[in-house]
Amino acid sequence: MALERYEFLTRLAARLPKEALVMSTYIGAVSFEWAAITEEHPSTAQLGQMGDVIGLAVGLALALPHRKVVCLDGDGSVLMELGQLVVMGQESPLNLAVFVVDNGVYESIGSGKSGPRATATAGKTDLAAVARGCGIAHAVNVETISELEREMGLAFSQPGCRFINVRTQPGHARVPPRQSDGFEAKYRFVRYIEQLEGKQILQLARQDRQLMKP
Amino acid sequence: MLDAAAREALAGLKEAGIDFVSGLPDGWQRNLHELIEADPDIHYVPVCNEGVGFSVCAGAWLGGRKTALIMENSGLRVAAEYIARISLGCGIPVVLLLSYRGDLGDTEHWAIPHAMVAEPLLGALRIPYQVVRHRADLRAAIKRAQRLSEAQLHPVALLISGDCIRDD
Numbered sequence: 001m002a003l004e005r006y007e008f009l010t011r012l013a014a015r016l017p018k019e020a021l022v023m024s025t026y027i028g029a030v031s032f033e034w035a036a037i038t039e040e041h042p043s044t045a046q047l048g049q050m051g052d053v054i055g056l057a058v059g060l061a062l063a064l065p066h067r068k069v070v071c072l073d074g075d076g077s078v079l080m081e082l083g084q085l086v087v088m089g090q091e092s093p094l095n096l097a098v099f100v101v102d103n104g105v106y107e108s109i110g111s112g113k114s115g116p117r118a119t120a121t122a123g124k125t126d127l128a129a130v131a132r133g134c135g136i137a138h139a140v141n142v143e144t145i146s147e148l149e150r151e152m153g154l155a156f157s158q159p160g161c162r163f164i165n166v167r168t169q170p171g172h173a174r175v176p177p178r179q180s181d182g183f184e185a186k187y188r189f190v191r192y193i194e195q196l197e198g199k200q201i202l203q204l205a206r207q208d209r210q211l212m213k214p
Numbered sequence: 215m216l217d218a219a220a221r222e223a224l225a226g227l228k229e230a231g232i233d234f235v236s237g238l239p240d241g242w243q244r245n246l247h248e249l250i251e252a253d254p255d256i257h258y259v260p261v262c263n264e265g266v267g268f269s270v271c272a273g274a275w276l277g278g279r280k281t282a283l284i285m286e287n288s289g290l291r292v293a294a295e296y297i298a299r300i301s302l303g304c305g306i307p308v309v310l311l312l313s314y315r316g317d318l319g320d321t322e323h324w325a326i327p328h329a330m331v332a333e334p335l336l337g338a339l340r341i342p343y344q345v346v347r348h349r350a351d352l353r354a355a356i357k358r359a360q361r362l363s364e365a366q367l368h369p370v371a372l373l374i375s376g377d378c379i380r381d382d
Contacts, residue, residue, distance in 0.1 A: 023273065045276060047276075047300070047304050049299045049300075049303070050299075051265070051295070051296070052265070052268075052269040052272075052296045052299060052300060054269075055265075055266045055268075055269025055270050055272075055273065055296070056269050056270075056272055056273035056276070056300070057273060058259075058269075058270050058273060059234075059236075059259075059269065059270040059271060059272060059273025059274035059275075059276070059277070059279075059281075060273040060274065060276055060277045061273075062234075062257060062259065062270075062273075062274060062277075063234065063273070063274040063275075063276070063277025063278060063279045064277040064278070081263070081265065081266060083261070083262055083263035083265070083266045084266050084269070086261075086262055086263075086266070087259065087261050087262075087266050087267075087270060090260070091259060181303075182303040182304035182305075183304055183305050185304070186276075186304045186305060186306065189276060190276060193276065193277065193278065197278065199278055201275075201276075201278045203364045203365070204365075
């Protein structure tokens with residue numbers, strides 16, 4: 001029996017290092033469940049969408065190499081842009097752990113009479129094998145709680161570029177939808193990093209220099 | 215790109231404070247990619263797809279880096295999906311340096327569609343842009359593009375052509 005996604009996300013939130021940053025999708029069931037579990041904590045950037053979450057996480061990990069970065073993506077999203085795995089493998093940031101929720105269906109679009117629409121991972125595609133082929137040294141499939149706990153233990157205690165494909169069963173928890181859009185999520189995350197890193201990122205307060213002269 | 219123009223572009227990037235560049239080399243800007251890759255002040259991330267390059271730049275900006283994506287104008291079509299999702303959807307700045315294939319003076323028939331699409335697509339993506347045809351304008355244009363990009367939290371593009379590319 002594959003894992004339940006909500007249990008996986010709950011366990012991930014419990015094991016997450018205190019000052020780790022999370023790059024996550026901002027639409028769909030994963031997004032709503034993660035937001036509910038973490039109470040929309042500002043350490044998560046819910047900014048990614050189909051095909052760009054891992055790319056965003058690679059950039060963030062390269063920009064802040066001293067900070068653990070966790071990426072939370074879904075199988076349909078990874079499949080949309082496999083080129084993200086190429087740059088992840090080429091750069092191999094040692095502070096990046098990508099967790100993919102792989103339930104083999106496009107769950108967020110709902111189900112018709114024939115059930116949910118399958119993704120390619122329900123067929124012949126093995127994302128962990130693709131990741132290994134792209135040069136990501138540690139790329140595994142996880143199907144049990146003990147495997148999941150072992151992989152999280154490794155990811156959060158040791159440096160390494162990791163791709164952990166978590167096979168889950170379809171189905172979602174009953175949680176309220178997230179209440180912030182991408183702009184609010186962006187500001188919240190950047191302000192959090194500014195505080196955490198002690199540096200200014202947003203340059204919104206550049207007033208006219210003439211007005212500022214004594 | 216002429217070597218003198220590539221050096222001007224590199225100087226513009228550095229004076230603009232850009233310290234993170236991604237891109238996919240093309241025939242016109244290959245030497246600029248090489249200069250940037252060799253520069254110790256800029257983190258260079260080569261990609262095989264301009265959309266991925268845009269995502270990587272956006273992620274790096276969230277971490278406090280000033281970023282640019284360098285590509286052929288055809289790459290804008292590939293990156294458009296992620297520009298729309300990330301920048302129209304969240305407001306994230308990235309400077310775009312595009313070679314203006316298919317502009318006046320180009321000799322390649324395959325480049326013509328690139329020119330037909332580039333400016334309308336920049337308009338659709340609400341990206342302010344400038345066509346840079348004179349080498350002497352390149353450095354200042356990059357600095358101004360970066361300033362506006364940070365102010366509006368959205369990409370700004372430069373289409374590079376003319377005597378930046380050829381001496382005729």
